[in-house]
Amino acid sequence: MTELPFLPFAKPALSEAAIEEVVACLRSGWITTGPRVAKFEGMLADYHGGRRALALSSATAGLQLALMAIGLSEGDEVITTPLTFVATLNTIVLAGGKPVLVDIDPATQNIDATKIEAAITPKTRAIMPVHYAGLPCDMDAIYALAKKHNLRVVEDCAHAIGAEFGGKGVGSFGDIAVMSFHPNKNMTTGEGGAVITDDAAVAEKIERLRFHGIDRSAFNRFTKTGSQEYDVVLPGYKYNMMDMQAALGIHQLPELDGFIARRTELAQRYIEALKDWPELDLPTAPDYAHKHAWHLFTPRLKTMERDAFMNAMKAENIGVGLHYQATHIFSWYREHLGVAPEDFPHALSVGQRIVSLPLFPTMTDDEQARVINSLAKVLRNG
């Protein structure tokens, strides 16, 4: 039998037009922040109902700058989920705050919105929900709490650009949303991220923080009409997006809804094939109106140990991802938050058993059939 090629769990879908745009950018003589970033930001703004869009080097940069822009200060508490990529917690710490964790609802794998209020203290400044795997959190409940307790909301939408809550796109309503364009995410710019907000003061602060605290964009400074002089209004970072990156984004964004449609087809086919298997727990849909972006398809193993499962799938030439181990078990967070693994039992248990099956827009039906056959072989000797 000839060996089938390795099937990764994620793969970016880059069109020829996107690739040619990068080449055109390289040939144009302007490869860092410039006209292509400005165009991409305009497209992102349009996609999110005309809100401000600020392109950045990553979502990690976006989360950190969003928290700095709301004026987070030493000791302020930010409520978030333990089941996330560690960047969510790291940026809270880097912005001077303290992550306060609230356990997940094991059915949706999102933060359990009914448990947030009990975690609010006089020091709480913000809630940072993560729309895990592309499934929006209960944003009616979260924004009601934010209003009642006068809190900011920074939505970690790294998995969720293109998802909808109650008929509205994430980022097109609410306070501050942060998108990721890492190659594994729903659309990519190589590396990259964006903040979407309608708060003009937050947008202006991020604009300065992302580029050295300079109060005018570099592009304007170097055009013929722009003045050469600038002012520095605070010590800023170097978190700008390059035109080479935006060249991809300009072609990815118009394809996003199509990518999600294909992801949804594949996810539904996984659910159909796997729903009665006693070897797996599948994530379930909440009862509020939403559109899932299906960034990840993440069943939990019930009968097999995860390392053994991942190795067995690898032997089948199939890549399986791990999103995520619960963050509160990592040594820095265990020590500095003073939490024990069993303090968040659902996140702990899900984080020990979860796997991400291959799911990406260019995945074929045959490739998915291969995954399902290998799952049967590995999990049920079938």
Ligand SMILES: *Cc1c(COP(=O)(O)O)cnc(C)c1O
């Ligand atoms: C990927 C990811 C991030 C960070 O995104 P980058 O663009 O890689 O910085 C943050 N939060 C979550 C939940 C993620 O999955």
